Amino acid sequence: MSGNVLRYFAGGNTAKGFSHLYDSNLRGLDRVFILSGKSCLEKKILIQKLMDEWAEKDIKLEALHSPNDPDSLEGLIIRDLGFGIVDGDSPREIGKGFVGDRWETVDLDAMDLSSLGAATKKDIIQHTANRDRALDNAYQSYAEGLRVHDKWEKLYIDRMDFSKADHVSDRLILKLLSKESTRKDRTSIRRFLGAATPKGPVDFVENITSGLNKRFFLKGRAGTGKSTVLKKIVVEAEKRGYDLEIYHCGFDPDSLDMVIVRELGWAVFDSTQPHEYFPSRKGDEVIDMYELAVAPGTDELYANEIAEIERQYREQMKAGKDYLAEAKQINDQLESIYQVHMDHSRIDEIFSDIQKEIKLLAKD
Incomplete structure (x- = not known):
């Protein structure tokens, strides 16, 4: 029943850096799993499996989409059951505002990076730095876009x-x-x-x-x-x-x-x-x-200024988008390294354990 799924973002790549509202959505939930691990993909796979299991049932779901990969989920909430599961790794800082007694961190890492060769370790460090740099560049572009947008606003505020x-x-x-x-x-x-x-x-x-x-x-x-x-x-x-x-x-x-x-x-x-x-x-x-x-005629009065401001604004928005795309491409390269060394059976075990807990909540 897809009509029972509410879809939204709880985090975002904004003009003021990465901003999130996860705690606002998790507050009041009794049983929450906060996922940790180097691989974002493994967390997305686990959350999607749970989503698929419950999407056709007669129960309301909340799907938290990832701003860095909007086709993927980074969280799932079943509010009627008091249940939530979310990717809690940086930069999200989940739980700083509130942590319930039955909130639990689950570490999905099932790989020994110490066994990796020197070249692979170097690649991981370099990819991570490049990804973070691309994200920072995106935030700087959006920040500049906001400064341009403020000029745009002032034209109309004055009128x-x-x-x-x-x-x-x-x-x-x-x-x-x-x-x-x-x-x-x-x-x-x-x-x-x-x-x-x-x-x-x-x-x-x-x-x-x-x-x-x-x-x-x-x-x-x-x-x-x-x-x-x-x-x-x-x-x-x-x-x-x-x-x-x-x-x-x-x-x-x-x-x-x-x-x-x-x-x-x-x-x-x-x-x-x-x-x-x-x-x-x-x-x-x-x-x-x-x-x-x-005041009537404001668009016409400032037509030239508006056209230039809009050009600058769109330029910064495009730059920000391109940097986010670069960051995702680099992160995909990181994931390809992680996937080779992951114990995927561990995800199945964690999925089974969490699925049992949700079913128990549904019976209460």
């Missing part, structure tokens, strides 16, 4: 009517949150709406918003207050006691891109590049912050 923007926020909040929640225990979970990956920007908007009755598409140029509107919705929804899913920007993690209250059946999200969507079903509604709160 913004903030009283009109506040009016848009107030009217939307009144429409979304007309009453208090009846729930006693409020939870807020933070994730990323999308991620910068070796393939370019990737998101799961259609999956995340599946089943919701109302979707509000925030349109507008950079700096027209979309993230501010979302932050105001979060504050008000928290006051009224609703459970929240808060999705951060995969480029600038300090900004928000989406807010969901599933209890009320709605989502509000930044629907501009690189996650631009248009109304496609009943209940979809566009809110254009440029049209509603920016």
Whole structure:
């Protein structure tokens, strides 16, 4: 039942380095396995095997995709069972915010690197350094892209009517949150709406918003207050006691891109590049912050400046993507070395043990 799988990113390659929200998603889970080991591939294989086992069952799953390989998983959560499993190696730092009594680290390393030849050890060290350097270069490119983006925003901020923007926020909040929640225990979970990956920007908007009755598409140029509107919705929804899913920007993690209250059946999200969507079903509604709160003619007034800024921005985004692709290519070379020396039967044993634990949780 693929409709029971919620797909998202809990970590991202951002303009402020690698940023993650894993603890927010794992908090409250009773039984969590934190995977460790040199090979990322082995961890992905284990998590995917568990995913395949439970995907067709009548139970809700959460698939945490890898920003460095978006077709692969780096985590799986079965929230109704209080179960989670996630790649916990650097740079994720899983568990610093909270660790439960039944959280367990599982070391998947089943290879003796001391037995490797000098040339192979040298290759591992060199590949690791080259991969990390490529990732650092990606983060520097995105950081420069953010500085360019700030210039882009300023053009529109200077032409913004903030009283009109506040009016848009107030009217939307009144429409979304007309009453208090009846729930006693409020939870807020933070994730990323999308991620910068070796393939370019990737998101799961259609999956995340599946089943919701109302979707509000925030349109507008950079700096027209979309993230501010979302932050105001979060504050008000928290006051009224609703459970929240808060999705951060995969480029600038300090900004928000989406807010969901599933209890009320709605989502509000930044629907501009690189996650631009248009109304496609009943209940979809566009809110254009440029049209509603920016002085008319701003695009035309700054057409030349905007074109140059956009060129610089796209240049940095492409550089970042290329560096991420380089890092993945190098990491694939590392994996090819590790795979020769792995004891793959150990993965099968660990899978069997964890599968038994999940089945016991399902019986409770």
